[in-house]
Amino acid sequence: MSANPASNANSPAPESGTAASASAAPSPTFSPLYQQIKGLITQSLESGEWKPGEIIPSEVELASRYKVSQGTVRKAIDELAAENLLVRRQGKGTFVATHNEERAQFRFLRLLADDGAEHPHISKLLECRRLRATADIARQLDLKPADPVVQIRRLLQFDGENTVLDEIWLPGAVFRGLTIERLADYKGPLYAMFEAEFGTRMIRATEKIRAVAAEPAVADLLSVPTGFPLLSVERVSYTYGDRPVEVRRGWYVTTGYYYQNDLS
Amino acid sequence: MSANPASNANSPAPESGTAASASAAPSPTFSPLYQQIKGLITQSLESGEWKPGEIIPSEVELASRYKVSQGTVRKAIDELAAENLLVRRQGKGTFVATHNEERAQFRFLRLLADDGAEHPHISKLLECRRLRATADIARQLDLKPADPVVQIRRLLQFDGENTVLDEIWLPGAVFRGLTIERLADYKGPLYAMFEAEFGTRMIRATEKIRAVAAEPAVADLLSVPTGFPLLSVERVSYTYGDRPVEVRRGWYVTTGYYYQNDLS
């Protein structure tokens, strides 16, 4: 185990066949070993070798597989856990993160009641149809204009009151076979279904938030008067490799509820 | 340097006089060494031993001061850097974070133009007066009702247009001697002034975001019609020890601009 992957350009001996691409010239392309290990682990996650909710091999096992020390594997896993791709559980092992946990759900719908409580909600599906991407949606999903997409429209009810209207676009090539029946049958969060049934896990997202006046069609669905102030939330979600796989436009009624954000 | 602070209850020899409170019984109160070091470093930050922008002692120096290994100090600093209290610069040293950096400012005012560009803004002070805390403000600032507070009101202009109206409350005991003149004279962000002139550094904040209809007084100041949809942002900011030291109510005009949030 005394191999020296650390020495990128060290002793005369040019032995380097360890893990990924070890560069000879240190200056332009230098990637720490643990970053390379991180990449290898991410590959296994993306390929489905370890599925959401499952346990991954122990640190010592991964260390021997990749021919590095446990500390190096540890640092790679540390970063992946910080990015919410893995979850560590002391005494048990390291697990692939999933959108089925309580914790993961609040990450992507941070709507709390005025008293700070996290209320449950139910989803009313309005529509699920296949159509061709507009120029705007195509650009955001990194598709060509008129490529096939799936559009979902739904309503979220908090305490029986219509609170959120969502319009969701997904690349049709990835979400082949997605129908409103399958959506209706699935119990649990949308993102949990996407990762379980389509192998597409949402890693991160960016949101653009504005205050807008409700247009008649939206106002009607949300049971508020036309012109009522709504929170407009435009989200783009990304999966492995920072590939965009969802565009979502949401309208939130924020009377009795608020969008919680932490600056830290 | 072969002291063994790691052994909380190890060999018969009960030598443990290292840094903070090393517990004898491992079960109920166990705090890792690096957490204790982290606490000691935080104390030095809070007490002003190392001021914002300044360099702190090197890792080896801190290791010898605290009688632990460099790796333990490193882990403590790693976490403090992740929490934006410290900034590491390879080859130079580790520095106390400050609100004067570009990066730190966007953390607390995430308003971007529709094209994604970060526009500069100028601040127009409206008011700065001392009054007594309402029950609501007192509760949020952890004060007693009718305790003295400072209220600041100001307008932010983006590209010459009134865009943000802020109402800020600060504990009067901490911000003694704060006047509108001093505010007007200071060049730079508000939080940079607070840390430089009052030794109070904002560490983190929580925001409650809603869409509201502009009331006449607010609408007038923001040059929009009454009833216009505005983003309402209620912020509470915290300093060391998670003590709240600022309440801020903001109204944002989000035509041409949006509030950017990243879910990661």
Place this chain on the structure above:
DNA sequence: TAGTGGTCTAGACCACGTG
């Protein structure tokens, strides 16, 4: 050349969860 943070290793021991 010297000093700083950054990486990597090897080994020891601890806390936690499960047999």
Place this chain on the structure above:
DNA sequence: ACGTGGTCTAGACCACTAT
């Protein structure tokens, strides 16, 4: 009792920055 992640150490070397 055993395996897992979590902590701590000591030492080596690398990359970056300044002098």
